[in-house]
Amino acid sequence: MENIQSRLLEMIQKADRQGANNLLAAWSEEHGYEKLLKQILIPTLQHIGEEWRTSENFSIAQSYVAAKIVEDALFMTLKNKKDNVNTVSEKGPVVIGNIEDDFHSLGRRMVKTFLEADGWIVYDLGNDVTAEEFVDTAVEIGARVIGASAMMKTTAYNIKKLRKELDRRNLSGHIQLAVGGAVFMVSPNLEKEIGSDGSSSTAIDAPELFDELWEASLQQETVHE
Amino acid sequence: MNSFERIESTIKGDPLDRRAFIPILSLYGARMTSCSIKKFYSDPEAYTAGQMAVYDEFKPDMLFGPFAFALIGAAFGSELKFSEFEAPNIKRPGVLSFAQWEKMALPDIDTNPYLLYFRESIRLISIACEGKVQIAACLPAPIDIPALVFGMDRWLELVLFESEQAELVLDKVNRFFVQLANCLFDEGAMVTFLPCGYASPAILPRNLVESLLRPKLRQALGQLKGPSILHHAGTIMLDHLDILTGLPSAIGYALLHTEGLSKARQILGPDPILLSGPHGPSLDQLESSQIEQISRSILEDRDREKDRHFILVTLGADVLYHTPPENLHAMRKALADVGWNAS
Numbered sequence: 422m423e424n425i426q427s428r429l430l431e432m433i434q435k436a437d438r439q440g441a442n443n444l445l446a447a448w449s450e451e452h453g454y455e456k457l458l459k460q461i462l463i464p465t466l467q468h469i470g471e472e473w474r475t476s477e478n479f480s481i482a483q484s485y486v487a488a489k490i491v492e493d494a495l496f497m498t499l500k501n502k503k504d505n506v507n508t509v510s511e512k513g514p515v516v517i518g519n520i521e522d523d524f525h526s527l528g529r530r531m532v533k534t535f536l537e538a539d540g541w542i543v544y545d546l547g548n549d550v551t552a553e554e555f556v557d558t559a560v561e562i563g564a565r566v567i568g569a570s571a572m573m574k575t576t577a578y579n580i581k582k583l584r585k586e587l588d589r590r591n592l593s594g595h596i597q598l599a600v601g602g603a604v605f606m607v608s609p610n611l612e613k614e615i616g617s618d619g620s621s622s623t624a625i626d627a628p629e630l631f632d633e634l635w636e637a638s639l640q641q642e643t644v645h646e
Numbered sequence: 647m648n649s650f651e652r653i654e655s656t657i658k659g660d661p662l663d664r665r666a667f668i669p670i671l672s673l674y675g676a677r678m679t680s681c682s683i684k685k686f687y688s689d690p691e692a693y694t695a696g697q698m699a700v701y702d703e704f705k706p707d708m709l710f711g712p713f714a715f716a717l718i719g720a721a722f723g724s725e726l727k728f729s730e731f732e733a734p735n736i737k738r739p740g741v742l743s744f745a746q747w748e749k750m751a752l753p754d755i756d757t758n759p760y761l762l763y764f765r766e767s768i769r770l771i772s773i774a775c776e777g778k779v780q781i782a783a784c785l786p787a788p789i790d791i792p793a794l795v796f797g798m799d800r801w802l803e804l805v806l807f808e809s810e811q812a813e814l815v816l817d818k819v820n821r822f823f824v825q826l827a828n829c830l831f832d833e834g835a836m837v838t839f840l841p842c843g844y845a846s847p848a849i850l851p852r853n854l855v856e857s858l859l860r861p862k863l864r865q866a867l868g869q870l871k872g873p874s875i876l877h878h879a880g881t882i883m884l885d886h887l888d889i890l891t892g893l894p895s896a897i898g899y900a901l902l903h904t905e906g907l908s909k910a911r912q913i914l915g916p917d918p919i920l921l922s923g924p925h926g927p928s929l930d931q932l933e934s935s936q937i938e939q940i941s942r943s944i945l946e947d948r949d950r951e952k953d954r955h956f957i958l959v960t961l962g963a964d965v966l967y968h969t970p971p972e973n974l975h976a977m978r979k980a981l982a983d984v985g986w987n988a989s
Contacts, residue, residue: 434851436806482850485802522729524737527798549727549737574927575732575966606848607880607962608928 426465433469433487441490446497454501462494462538470625481527484624488531491538511540515631516559517568518546521579525572528602531624532568539628552579552586559596565638566631568599569617577604577611584616594641597634601627649707649779653836656919657873657897659954665945665981668959669974670839670926671700672713672784673733677967678703684728687714688759690766697771701779704974707957709775711768711835713784713964719794721753721760731967739797744804744811747796752822755829764826765833772834782875783835787842788816788823788866789859790879805850809858816862824869831872837897838872843879847886855889868894875900875921880962887913900959903940907956908949919955923977926960930969934976941980 425448432441449457469487515536519529526548536543544558555567567587571577580600587593600617601624612620618637621630647655647663655662675696676686685692697709716734720726723740741747755761764783771781786794792815793801804812827838842863845855867874875898876890883890884905890896891914898919901910907922914920924932924940932940941958950956958981965974 436851436854438807480847480849480851482802482806482854485799486806489803489807522727522735524727524735525798527802530799573732573963575729576735603881607925610931614931 425461426468429461429465429490430469433483433490436482436486438486438489438493442493442497445490445494449497449501454498457494457498458538462491466491466535466538466625467629470623470629479623484531485527487625488534491534495534495538511542512631512635513542513566514544514562514564515541515566515568515635516544516546516555516562516564517570518550518555519548519570520576520583521549521551523571523573523576523579523602524548525570525602528572528624529568529570532570532601532627535624535627536631539631541628541631552582555583556586556590556592556596560590560592564596566597566599566634568601568627568631571600571602571604574604574608574611577602577608577615580615580617595638597638599627599630599634649705650777652707653780653957656955656957659917662954664985666707666957667705667978667981668708668921668957669704669706669977670710670713670784670960670964671704671706671974672697672710673964673967674969675700683730683732683734687712687717687728687734688763690763690770693763693767694770694774698774701775703971704978706779708780708782708837709771710839711771711781711783711830712764715786715790715794715841717760717763718786718791721758722750722795724794733964736794736797739795739800741795742800744808744815747815747818752818752825755826761826765829768830768835769833780836781834782837782839783827783830784839784841785823785827785830787840787845787863787876788819789842789844789863791819791823792816793844801844805844805854805858812858813862816858820862820866820869823866828869828871831870836872838870838874839877839900840874841877841879842883842890843881845876845886845890846879846881846883848881852886852889855886860889860893863890864893867896870895873897875919878902878961880927884910884913891915891918898957900961902961903944907944907947911949911953917955919957920953921957921959923959923961925962926965927962929960929973930966932973934970934972937973938976938980938983941977942984945980945984 533543533545559567569580597618600620605612605620619630619634621627652666656666678699679696681692714733716726716736719736724736725738726734727737728734845859874895876896878901883901898921900921903922924937
């Protein structure tokens, strides 16, 4: 198992998408497509996330390649999915989107891919999403986490409106607010300033963050009961 | 010594009266003149008035042509979104596929309204300044332009998975870039500021920057009529700085002081200009005393004290609209207090 994980990692670093797809297809043919996500992909992504968190040589390109390989693997798994076989347990639902005035979708799309691979049901509202749209959707579908993305400082400030909207409707705590985007890497205090409940430095770490925030939302209710 | 002479002396390593000071205050001109954002980014006269107001208030050693990369995307058909207090953004990319790109004619620098806005703004600032201050044209490096046309996702996908197509895109972009940059030199720009985000280790791994981006950047910069300053584009650059050294026309490099300026100087060698300073888009959230302290600590560093080719700048993107003026004056105060000790 370690061997295939290290080969997959090597292919991600070389941006060898086709090689990775071939490797994963061959493994799935032998061991079953239903085992691919749980036994290979998710542990590999966790390993990569851990390594990149402490590495200075992490690049968006590597994260993007990993996301594309995950997308391909999800597609391959769905295509080969047999009846009554659960590939991954379902989590969520959650809502994600780029905040009002932000149109940089790259990070958000990667987050969506990694969340889905981890079993989350993701409602992706796209770019330029207002605070009201985020909260309306979260209430409508019963989401406990909203993920708001922004690339620039000016648009990151619009996330404050989302915090205010959650406060106004008395939903803060029940609905947790995750934030992400390039600007949070260069402005470490920004996350607190705009009122987020948590952030992750890479898209690969998003499932772990959403697990924590989902749990925090549940805890909040236990406290209030 | 006027600003023009100060920058010239910094390039040559000649004695100075004080360090040069270059805050990126393109958008700030709109604040100084209370100009609406739409007018500011479409009317060269309004833009020029803003830059002259910036000059009167802060006496920077360099003024900037419009720092509005989305307008370059718009010249290629990307759709813009205007907001109240910031430069326009790209709402939707203009080109969706390589096939569409291949068929597309490059925007004409003599007729495209967005490009004429850049040209005319530089020309008018140049006339208004009468040679007292240097003027920089701020353009995305050719390796960053496709992201404004295709969107970041599609451009990254081409670079990573379709390298032959990416090369063809860069060949065509280079033709556009060289034409536009040289035209801006003709209009009065003395230098181009070129953010190179895609050369950053935060965006692309080393092998791609070396094999794909550097050769294309070399090809483009080799055809420019004037000098360039390569800029970190708001992200880390130090680990790839060696790949960007020795490029034709590149006289300076702007990067985060937190990355280690002494290491940067080692990589660059003694002659290129090194530019660094506080992070521009964060100046709105800091106290002026903090900004002064950050500037002082950079200037008082032992290696910087002796560095004749160092300039204090604001880094990252443009300084934000709501930044208090005293926060910018704090940088000037640090310059005056620290003085000039290099012999």
